[in-house]
Amino acid sequence: MDGKVSWTMPVLFELQDACFEYDGIPALRGLSLEIAQGERVALLGANGSGKSTLLRILDALHFASKGSVSFDGQRLTPELFQRDDYALAFRRRVALVFQNPDVQLFNPTVFDEVAFGPLQLQWPKETILSKVAEAMELMGVTHLRDRPPYRLSGGEKKRVALASVLVLDPDVLLLDEPTATLDPRSQSQVVDLIQEWKGSSKTVITATHQLEIVEDIADRVFVLEEGRVAATGIPPEILPNYELLLRANLVHAHRHSHGSVIHSHPHLHSHSKHEH
Amino acid sequence: MKRGFLESTFVGFARVVTRAMISEETARRRGLLQALDPRVRVVGLFSLVLAVTLSRKISVVVALLTVAVAIAILSRVSLFVLVKRVWLVVLGFTAVIAVPAIFVTPGDPVATFGFLTITEQGLRTAAMLILRVETAVTFTTLLILCTPWTHVLKALRAFRLPKEAIAMLAMTHRYVFLLVETASQMLESRRSRTVGILKPAAQRRMAARTAGVLLSKSIELSNEVYLAMQSRGFRGDIQILSDFRLDAWDYLGLTAFLLAGGLAVWMGR
Known part of the structure; x- marks a missing residue:
């Protein structure tokens, strides 16, 4: 499993032996992968496996300290992002939804929040107003237009964070734990949204450790372990591989008793089917 | 459990922040000030504050205070809130400065208590100081109570204040709530794991550690926020959208504010 793309569309992201450290502590250790245009990819891994760091590398917020990261054939470097024309074109095409919505909601009102991206990209005022209205409608947050973000619930914050990114209509959407902290209804809304993009030219890369949504949101899965790709494949290949998921700390043994018999089996939620 | 000084201070700060949130309820009511464009509110009320500071006659300052109370009633601001949160607090602070003036200002004696003499000029000076501060703070409080903070900021943008400063x-306003919430959770977590009463020295050490952790968290948060801004195209120059529109009512309100302010300055010469 080498992480190479077997997709008919052109390769969009290509990472070769990419490394990254936070204050000397390695987060990515020689990670290689390819992601094609239009693919829906899930990054699976336990906490600290490098999922969030990888998304930030793909969004050019961090740059690899060793190895290379390319987008659409162009190597991503800090020097390249000194150029306003390239940086703004890249930001228009690639967008990231952060795991913690409080990080992403820094404006005084929901409207300002959703309008922030288009304003920075200097769209015409009329376009901004109509696109912001569309994005708020899509995520069901129109009624929160004038509310300050600190007065929203966790689910509302996440929906506003999504609207603030979807308003840009990006080609590539990077989602960091998009369903974490959401109630079941909001979770299914997000999953439905990602499903709607299937077959479109949008590339959706989702970091998650919620195995039960993987089949719905991804055509291909990368399992990350200690900053490297431990395995890659389609969901029906990866999800039943209990040893792999156990090693990557994505499942745990569930011990319980039936009368006097105590036994254990993998805890896999919707994918766990076992005989008693 | 009894709260220590530091914890009480924090609880007090959290209460102030909560009050700021409650004040937005007043801003959403239908009233005189709420119906005006925020820019008119800022210019109008600050022109009245300026008139208060320039007036030299007590009668004019009293008239302006009456105007402030009338605006408060028409804007559906609770007079109880105004008395409790503004007038009594301001009176407490200003009296510290004003009371000595009653005795030390030279002039015609009104009453004598031992070696202390109250003069007419002293009483006038003290009354003028207290009335001026009470009236100016009332106008400023009305602006804050009747205008959501976001609108105050937008109004300041319209006056060409540097975008970066705004x-x-x-x-700061956005994240102070988040940090207060975080600090509050840290204190609750600490209290839930504390048995008995800590000695003052231990309390101070604990508070210092909490402050350190909170500082680290706020630095980490600011880094993350900056990355989130970059991710959406921020290149160091914030672009803004102003969507305020002035109508006839706003022009009428602005004219009334400026006329009242101008008249007060002229009459209070």
Whole structure:
């Protein structure tokens, strides 16, 4: 499993032996992968496996300290992002939804929040107003237009964070734990949204450790372990591989008793089917 | 469990922040000030504050205070809130400065208590100081109570204040709530794991550690926020959208504010 793309569309992201450290502590250790245009990819891994760091590398917020990261054939470097024309074109095409919505909601009102991206990209005022209205409608947050973000619930914050990114209509959407902290209804809304993009030219890369949504949101899965790709494949290949998921700390043994018999089996939620 | 000084201080700060949130309820009511464009509110009320500071006659300052009370009633601001949160607090602070003036200002004696003599000029000076501060603070409080903070910021943008300064104010306001919430959770967590009463020295050490952790968290948060801004195209120059529109009512309100302010300055010469 080498992480190479077997997709008919052109390769969009290509990472070769990419490394990254936070204050000397390695987060990515020689990670290689390819992601094609239009693919829906899930990054699976336990906490600290490098999922969030990888998304930030793909969004050019961090740059690899060793190895290379390319987008659409162009190597991503800090020097390249000194150029306003390239940086703004890249930001228009690639967008990231952060795991913690409080990080992403820094404006005084929901409207300002959703309008922030288009304003920075200097769209015409009329376009901004109509696109912001569309994005708020899509995520069901129109009624929160004038509310300050600190007065929203966790689910509302996440929906506003999504609207603030979807308003840009990006080609590539990077989602960091998009369903974490959401109630079941909001979770299914997000999953439905990602499903709607299937077959479109949008590339959706989702970091998650919620195995039960993987089949719905991804055509291909990368399992990350200690900053490297431990395995890659389609969901029906990866999800039943209990040893792999156990090693990557994505499942745990569930011990319980039936009368006097105590036994254990993998805890896999919707994918766990076992005989008693 | 009894709260220590530091914890009480924090609880007090959290209460002030909560009050700021409650004040937005007043801003959403239908009233005189709420119906005006925020820019008119800022210019109008500050022109009245200026008139208060320039007036030299007590009668004119009293008239302006009456105007402030009338605006408060028409804007559906609770007079109880005004008395409790503004007038009594301001009176307490201003009296510290004003009371000595009653005795030390030279002039015609009104009453004598031992070696202390109250003069007419002293009483006038003290009354003028207290009335001026009470009236100016009432106008400022009315602006804050009747205008959501976001609208105050937008109004300041319209007066061409540096965008960076306004962005800093906005983000400070935005994240102070988050940090207060975080600090509050840290204190609750500590209290849930504390048995008995800590000695003052231990309390101070604990508070210092909490402050250190909170500082680290706020630095980490600011880094993350900056990355989130970059991710959406921020290149160091904030772009803003102003969507305020002035109508006939706003022009009428602005004219009334400026006339009242001008008249007060002229009559109070």
